Amino acid sequence: MGPITSAELSLVIKSLQGILAGSRVEKIVEPSHESILLVTRGENLHICLSPQFCHLGSMGRISRGESTAFTMLLRKHIGNAIIMRIDLLREGDRIFFIEFSTGHRLLGELSGRHGNIFLLDDRGIILGLHHTSHSTTRLCRSGAEYTAPPPTPGTHDQVPRFVDSHGASSFFAPHMEALEKSLLFSVASEAIARDQKKVTRALLALEKDGARCEDLMKNQRLGELLLIVQYQWPRGETALFLDPAPDGGDPLTVTLPVGISSPVAASQHFFQRAKKGKRGMVHIANRKIELLKKQAELQIAMEDLKTLSLTELKQLVTAQSQKRTYQVPTVKNSAAPQKKANYYRQFSSEDNTPILVGRGAKENHLLTFRTARGNDHWFHARDLPGAHVIIPGVKQLTEALLLDGATLAFHFSDGRTQDRGDVIYTLRKYLRPVKGAPGKVTVSQSKTICINIEPDRLRRLLDSKIL
Known part of the structure; x- marks a missing residue:
């Protein structure tokens, strides 16, 4: 040809x-x-x-x-x-x-x-x-x-067709009709293919979330072991090696969380984390069912698209160009309330105090000037682009909360690859937004803390993220 x-x-x-x-x-x-x-x-x-x-x-x-x-x-x-x-x-x-x-x-x-x-x-x-x-x-x-x-x-030596x-x-x-049909199919299926990729990415993300939830559920054993050995726990010790383990499992070292000195309180901490993992697994299972159903619907839509004639494809592409997007049926619960746009991440401190972290420049502005109140504590990496961090509802910062907020502020900034850095912190009421520059603020008074990034603290904070 x-x-x-x-x-x-x-x-x-x-x-x-x-x-x-x-x-x-x-x-x-x-x-x-x-x-x-x-x-x-x-x-x-x-x-x-x-x-x-x-x-x-x-x-x-x-x-x-x-x-x-x-x-x-x-x-x-x-x-x-x-x-x-x-x-x-x-x-x-x-x-x-x-x-x-x-x-x-x-x-x-x-x-x-x-x-x-x-x-x-x-x-x-x-x-x-x-x-x-x-x-x-x-x-x-x-x-x-x-x-x-x-x-x-x-x-001239070729035989004329x-x-x-x-x-x-x-x-x-x-041949021209087949080529035109192929091109029209590519245009018509673009939105479906894009949604298929989104579903695939979401399923992969669920697998990672599932692994994190399984790790959280392992805290159930730690809590149970702490209740068993609470009366044998050496006074003043923060860790204990159990060999053999009282539950008959593999030997292990049980370490009390930072800021907790009582085995009973530590067991409750571990039980809470295990419950969080279980809740996450339920959410993941339901979400996976929705995504698999949507994946099947998209596959059916793609197969139906292949059966359309050239005229039908032309009509579909014309309709798409007028609508700008191709609407694919999605799984929705009409009774479920509309979720508010989530423009921040939420983590928890050792005492379950929420710590909010902005996702971007506009989201930083919304978090600081719409969500936060005047007496909420605000953190930001000094002289570095990064996220706004808010600790709400706390009158006086404890040392642990101060370090948690500063650690997250430095981690979600351009200085995350460094082991040490400065973080400024103040009350929200001492901030003013800069016009025309979302996320930028002027600070009337603040303090600075120089922190050394503690891997265990950072890992604990990241693991506490609400799914």
Whole structure:
């Protein structure tokens, strides 16, 4: 499969010469953005510039309902003109011309991906061309004198695939239809494919969340062991190696959380984390069912799309272009309340105090000036772009809370790769937003703390993120 050959073009031109001579151009339309159709009483002349199927043929009155500037130019100069002559520019090449009673010439170069159509005046000056030419061997633009490209080797030794204009159109039509259908399918399925990728990414994220929840559920054993050994726990110790383990499991070291000195209190801490993991697993299971159902619906939608005809695909693509997006059925619970836009992350300190971290510049602004109150504590990495961190509802910061807030502020900043850094902190009421710069603030009074990033503290905080 390839464009028309010079031998085939010669046969097509000969079949048209007796039919088109003396015919009037009644209409000029665009069957596609790569072709022009001259509607005459004698024959409808179709000039196709598709790189794979470049040819000259005959076809019915088909219009895509749009007109480019070149088509409008043709209508201006050769509309209602009489065709005086159609012929090859030179033998053995794929260039033809049509002479009109107005003195204009329409010249077609059917050379595959370099094909083009030129409108010339009676002096051979280019009035316009179908699309911009990037030729480096000749000047092809409006106002320049037309120069034919160098001759190309002939293909007369090949057996012609057709002998007239109708044969050319009949030969190329099914291939062009298949190509057009493929292109339309790509456009129509773009939104579905995009949603399929989103679902796949969401399923992968659920697997990671599930692994984190399983780790949290392991805290159940730690809590139970602490209750068993609470009376044997050495006074003042923060860790105890259990070998053999009282529950018959593998030996392990049980470490009390930072800031907790009582085995009973520590067991409750571990039980809370285990409950959080269980809640997370329930949420993950429900969410996975929703995503798998949506994945199946998207697959069905994609399969249904493959069965559409060319006309149906055109109608669908037109409707999509009007709507801008392709709506795919999604799983929604109509009874569920609308969730508020979540513009911050939420973590928990050792004593379950919430710590809020902004997600971006605009989100930082919303967190600080819409969610936070005047006496809430605010943190930010000093002299570095980063997230706003808010600790709400606490009158006096403990040392643990101060370090937790500063650690998160430094971690969610451009200094996260460093082991040490400065963090400023103050009350929300001492901040003012900078106009036109979301996330930027002016601080009237603040304090600075220099922190060394503690991996255990950071890991604990990140693990406490609410799913």
